[in-house]
Amino acid sequence: MGYYAKEPAYHHGQLPRVGILLLNLGTPDAPTAAALRPYLKQFLSDRRVVEIPRAIWWFILNGIILPLRPRKSAEKYAQVWTEQGSPLLVYATRQTEQLSKLLASKVSTPVSVALGMSYGSPSVASALDKLRAEGCDRILVMPLYPQYAASSTASALDAVWRLLLRTRNVPAIRSLRHYHDHPAYITALADSVREYWSTHGRPDKLVMSFHGVPRRSLDLGDPYHCECHKTGRLLAEALGLEKDQYMVCFQSRFGKAEWLKPYLAATLESLGKQKLARVDVICPGFSSDCLETLEEIAMEGKATFLQNGGGSFHYIPALNVGTGWMEALSQIVLGELQGWVSADADPETAYHEAQLSRLRAKALGASD
Numbered sequence: 001m002g003y004y005a006k007e008p009a010y011h012h013g014q015l016p017r018v019g020i021l022l023l024n025l026g027t028p029d030a031p032t033a034a035a036l037r038p039y040l041k042q043f044l045s046d047r048r049v050v051e052i053p054r055a056i057w058w059f060i061l062n063g064i065i066l067p068l069r070p071r072k073s074a075e076k077y078a079q080v081w082t083e084q085g086s087p088l089l090v091y092a093t094r095q096t097e098q099l100s101k102l103l104a105s106k107v108s109t110p111v112s113v114a115l116g117m118s119y120g121s122p123s124v125a126s127a128l129d130k131l132r133a134e135g136c137d138r139i140l141v142m143p144l145y146p147q148y149a150a151s152s153t154a155s156a157l158d159a160v161w162r163l164l165l166r167t168r169n170v171p172a173i174r175s176l177r178h179y180h181d182h183p184a185y186i187t188a189l190a191d192s193v194r195e196y197w198s199t200h201g202r203p204d205k206l207v208m209s210f211h212g213v214p215r216r217s218l219d220l221g222d223p224y225h226c227e228c229h230k231t232g233r234l235l236a237e238a239l240g241l242e243k244d245q246y247m248v249c250f251q252s253r254f255g256k257a258e259w260l261k262p263y264l265a266a267t268l269e270s271l272g273k274q275k276l277a278r279v280d281v282i283c284p285g286f287s288s289d290c291l292e293t294l295e296e297i298a299m300e301g302k303a304t305f306l307q308n309g310g311g312s313f314h315y316i317p318a319l320n321v322g323t324g325w326m327e328a329l330s331q332i333v334l335g336e337l338q339g340w341v342s343a344d345a346d347p348e349t350a351y352h353e354a355q356l357s358r359l360r361a362k363a364l365g366a367s368d
């Protein structure tokens with residue numbers, strides 16, 4: 001095998017096609033220790049995720065984490081696993097399908113949408129191969145993380161750059177860095193909260209919980225902390241909340257180092273001890289519900305609050321495939337596709353454009 005990956009067949013007169021490469025974190029193939037081990041190994045071997053010196057980390061990962069964590073994590077995954085599989089993969093797959101349909105109804109340029117996962121499957125390589133096989137010569141890479149973090153966004157993008165290094169016929173690439181303050185995203189979040197409150201009533205406090213990262217990454221220049229706070233402030237403003245009616249917290253601490261604070265678990269414990277009548281938790285940083293929301297928040301977080309004397313606990317679901325979010329996602333994507341797609345979805349125009357392209361290609365024959 002040569003240095004470069006095999007190229008998809010090239011056809012003269014192929015219509016230009018735009019691709020959207022949606023990226024997310026990934027999930028194990030099954031809720032078992034055997035499936036967790038390779039997933040965690042791939043995830044936790046990523047230098048963007050763990051920045052401890054390699055030699056030291058090799059011993060911790062292989063000597064402590066991989067022998068112990070897969071079994072514990074598998075038990076947690078088993079509690080949220082669905083008949084269709086891992087919630088993260090189920091939602092991300094449906095988002096991919098629905099975005100594809102929505103874009104087809106909005107633009108006349110042919111657009112393909114594919115899903116790739118940083119860890120596990122479907123891999124980023126398989127998603128990029130799919131888009132290129134469909135003839136996409138312009139690709140928008142969109143990590144489904146609203147707030148930029150090196151450990152999530154940049155590691156997802158790394159996978160694409162690595163593949164392109166070994167690609168002969170490199171497509172035009174655009175990448176989306178974040179959408180933490182995009183009005184469409186904030187509106188979708190606010191609408192989902194209002195809709196939830198219209199049927200379940202309102203809490204005393206809305207806790208906005210974001211996935212944590214090591215505190216050190218903030219000191220070293222990662223903007224994640226600020227972007228989470230900006231999302232929190234904009235969401236609170238959209239909902240008309242006063243400062244004492246909401247707070248921003250960080251969850252999912254991993255390892256012994258200090259992570260971004262306040263920690264969600266300590267916050268729920270304290271709110272419980274204050275005998276707060278009702279707390280609602282929303283996780284605006286997760287585009288899909290997953291282990292970290294369904295188990296850590298809706299189960300563990302709830303137990304922590306109630307066991308410490310809190311009244312009632314509600315978890316407000318992630319945006320998932322709600323119509324408001326799918327519409328917002330298509331708006332965010334279309335904003336990034338300016339100049340690449342024509343917003344005219346009139347099928348007649350699209351048909352004539354396609355015919356013209358074919359005629360032009362035919363006239364040029366094999367000489368182009």
Ligand SMILES: C=CC1=C(C)c2cc3[nH]c(cc4nc(cc5[nH]c(cc1n2)c(C)c5CCC(=O)O)C(CCC(=O)O)=C4C)c(C)c3C=C
Nearest residue numbers: 025026027049073088149151152211213254285290291292
């Ligand atoms: C929202 C963005 C995410 C950031 C930032 C992030 C950073 C980060 N995560 C770990 C360690 C783990 N995370 C795990 C699961 C997990 N993490 C995210 C998102 C972000 N992580 C998601 C969406 C998920 C859920 C995946 C699913 O299948 O549902 C796990 C695996 C589960 C477990 O064993 O606990 C680990 C481990 C670190 C160390 C880190 C930043 C440095």
Ligand SMILES: [Fe+2]
Nearest residue numbers: 025211252292
């Ligand atoms: Fe994580």
Ligand SMILES: [Fe+2]
Nearest residue numbers: 225226227229
């Ligand atoms: Fe900050």
